[in-house]
Amino acid sequence: GPDVAALTVTFFLFEFLAATQDIAVDGWALTMLSRENVGYASTCNSVGQTAGYFLGNVLFLALESASFCNKYLRFEPQPQGIVTLSDFLFFWGAVFLVTTTLVAFLKKENQELIPAKEETKGITDTYRLLFSIIKMPAVLTFCLLILTSKVGFSAADAVTGLKLVEEGVPKEHLALLAVPMVPLQIILPLVISKYTAGPQPLNTFYKAMPYRLLLGLEFAFLVWWAPKVKQEGGFPVYYYAVVVLSYALHQITLYSMYVAIMAFNAKVSDPLIGGTYMTLLNTVSNLGGNWPSTVALWLVDPLTVKECVGAQGHTCATAAAAELCTGAGGSCVTTLDGYYVESVICVILGFAWWFFLGPKFKKLQDEGQSSWKCKRSN
Numbered sequence: 001g002p003d004v005a006a007l008t009v010t011f012f013l014f015e016f017l018a019a020t021q022d023i024a025v026d027g028w029a030l031t032m033l034s035r036e037n038v039g040y041a042s043t044c045n046s047v048g049q050t051a052g053y054f055l056g057n058v059l060f061l062a063l064e065s066a067s068f069c070n071k072y073l074r075f076e077p078q079p080q081g082i083v084t085l086s087d088f089l090f091f092w093g094a095v096f097l098v099t100t101t102l103v104a105f106l107k108k109e110n111q112e113l114i115p116a117k118e119e120t121k122g123i124t125d126t127y128r129l130l131f132s133i134i135k136m137p138a139v140l141t142f143c144l145l146i147l148t149s150k151v152g153f154s155a156a157d158a159v160t161g162l163k164l165v166e167e168g169v170p171k172e173h174l175a176l177l178a179v180p181m182v183p184l185q186i187i188l189p190l191v192i193s194k195y196t197a198g199p200q201p202l203n204t205f206y207k208a209m210p211y212r213l214l215l216g217l218e219f220a221f222l223v224w225w226a227p228k229v230k231q232e233g234g235f236p237v238y239y240y241a242v243v244v245l246s247y248a249l250h251q252i253t254l255y256s257m258y259v260a261i262m263a264f265n266a267k268v269s270d271p272l273i274g275g276t277y278m279t280l281l282n283t284v285s286n287l288g289g290n291w292p293s294t295v296a297l298w299l300v301d302p303l304t305v306k307e308c309v310g311a312q313g314h315t316c317a318t319a320a321a322a323e324l325c326t327g328a329g330g331s332c333v334t335t336l337d338g339y340y341v342e343s344v345i346c347v348i349l350g351f352a353w354w355f356f357l358g359p360k361f362k363k364l365q366d367e368g369q370s371s372w373k374c375k376r377s378n
Helices: 004-032 035-064 066-073 085-106 123-134 137-148 151-166 171-177 181-196 202-229 237-268 271-303 319-327 338-356 358-366
Strands: 305-309 331-336
Touching (some): 004 271, 035 085, 035 237, 123 271, 137 358, 151 202, 151 271, 151 338, 181 202, 202 237, 202 358, 237 271, 271 338, 338 358
Antiparallel strands (some): 305 331
16 A cells, blocks of 8 residues: 555645745745735735646646546557656656756845834744744634534535546546636736725635535535436536536635735734734635545544344444455445435534624624734733
């Protein structure tokens, strides 16, 4: 099997180094943009992430797929795609090193625009500052609310793609379905920024939330529908059309909420410590989406109900029981997929949050700028 420990260490280092640069980019956005235009930092962020997702996911999966390359890009079939994972990582790793090195040597900070107290004195000072930020009532309320706001989307966001692949939808086809979304993902932040660059960006977050929750049920329907329309040659065109339409609607709601949160974080961040402050809020926002997704992935199997067919007296309640069932000549058949249970529970929890805590979340916009100012002790 795969070396999970080595993979975990490697990707931890990747994420650590990327997060370090992310802090610098967040602070850079706050200093480059004027205070009235700082809400557009989220637009720049989301457009850049869309381009990166397209190159690193959609384009790669297409060029790595032997069937896609043989069907559309080659005259003579080959057993593998045009690029491999190692070649792809090596190329973009080199591009990453070159571009960041050029930024380091060619980009010069304008010292006249840097406030005297902007930089912290060291690691200890930085963490002491972070702790003082978190203790502020407005920030603490925001953190608690944003950490629970995305529970309702966890099953749809984390499990749906895996379930579609499990039902036989080729992963390269799912990647290619994202191609029509690229123009939408670039245009959406530009359109949404008109509503989030103002004084109340969280209104957009609140209004988009119920539609995104309902699309979670739509995704569950697509997974349920997949085996019923599957044919010998794959899936019909109308099924993919429905998937693309559903994904497009989902992207509209997702980007509305994402750009709104990024704009709010940029709006309330103290410019004296902009990089540290904004990255703290963005990190909490990201964590609010990541921990429910992890829990949703873990709970799929425990919530799935299976029964042993072909061997009396056996069950499939645990992995050991499933082995005994198979050893006795039976097979485990799923009678209730935990994904559907999760989807319903998540939507109920999501609407409960939207109804009871959503108005409190919006009221954070009414807090004065002094509620977000960091009180530093020098």
